[in-house]
Amino acid sequence: MSPAMSPPAASERLRTVFISDLHLGFRGCQAAYLLDFLTQLKTDQLVLVGDIIDLWSLKRSLYWPIAHQAVVKQVLKLAREGTKVIYVPGNHDEECRELCGAQLADIEIRRDYIHETADGRRFLVLHGDDFDAAVTFSAALKCLGEWLYDGMLLLGRGVAALRRRLGFGYWSLASWVKQQVPDARRYIDRFERAAAHAARKHGLDGVICGHIHRPGIRDIEGIRYCNDGDWVEHCTALIEDRGGALTLIEWAARAGMPTLPVRAGVSPEPAAELDSAA
Ligand SMILES: [Mn+2]
Secondary structure, X not given: OOHHHOOOOOOOOEEEEEEOOOOEOOOOOOHHHHHXXXXXXOEEEEEXXXXXXXXXXXXXXXXXOHHHHHHHHHHHHHHHOOOEEEEOOOOOOXXXXXXOOOEEOOEEEOOOEEEEOOOOOEEEEOOOHHHHHHHOOOHHHHHHHHHHHHHHHHHHHHHHHHHHHOOOOOOOHHHHHHHOOHHHHHHHHHHHHHHHHHHHHOOOXXXXXXXXXXXXEEEEOOEEEEEOOOOOOOOEEXXXXXXOOEEEEEHHHHOOXXXXXXXXXXXXXXXXXOOOOO
16 A cells, blocks of 8 residues: 555544445445445545446346445444435436435435535545546447456456465456556546546536546646545545545555555556446
8 A cells, every 4th residue: 555545543533535436236346345444434524426326237137235235324324423425426326316406314415516625625526427428439349348347347256265365465357457458548548637627627626536446646737636446346435634635545455454456546647447337
C-alpha cells in the first residue's frame, strides 16, 4: 500500500466516505469485505455512488445471499444511527433514478450532487455512466467485454483461492488482464478526462465517481479526479478526513486480509479498464 493510501487511525471518525459499484445481487460482489468495512465504519456521511444493487444481474438470475442482505441492513443501521446517507444511483440500478429527490428510510436519493469538503473544495459527485457517450466503443466489443469479464471474475476466484492456499496475497485477475489491453488504457484515459471536463464546466474543483472499477486519484489539468473504485475487484473506498483531505483506502489490506496490487493514490498514469461490467 502506498503512503497516499494510508488510512487514518481506526478511532478517528471520518467526515465522508464514498463507495460505489458494490453490485449486490451479483456473484462477483465481495460482500464479506464490504460487510466488515461497513461494520467498523464511523463517518458523518456515507455516499453511495451508484451500482449499489445490480439489477441487471438480478434480472438475469435471482441471487440474494444473506451476506448481501446484511450489507443493506448495515447501511440502513448507519442511517438510523445518525450517519447521513446519500444514494446516487448508477446504470446497474438506474431504475432507482426514478426515486431521485426522494427520501427513503433516512436515505436521500440524488441523481448527482455537489459535495463540499471540510477545506471548502467543491466536487461533482455522480456515478459516471454519464461519460460513456464520450468514450464510445462498439456494441459488439462491449458485449464481448462483458462476457469475458464475467468469465474472468469466475476464473479469478479460482486463482485467488489457490493463491490463498499457497500463502500469496489477494490479486485480481480481471484487473490485471485489463491493464494489459491498450484499448482499455485509452478508454480509461478518455473517461477520466470526460469526468474532469464535466467538473470544470460546472466551475468545480473536482469530480468524484465510480463506474469503471478503477480506483484512483489524479489531477487532470487542475481538476482533481477521484474514483472510489469498487467492491467486485478492489474493495476500495474514498474517504474524507476531518480536515477535508481525500484518500483511498483498500479494505482488504486494512483488514489484514491478503492484499492486491492496487495502483491507487495519486497516479500519473492513465489506468486500464473495460467498461463492460462497469
Ligand atoms: Mn456502472
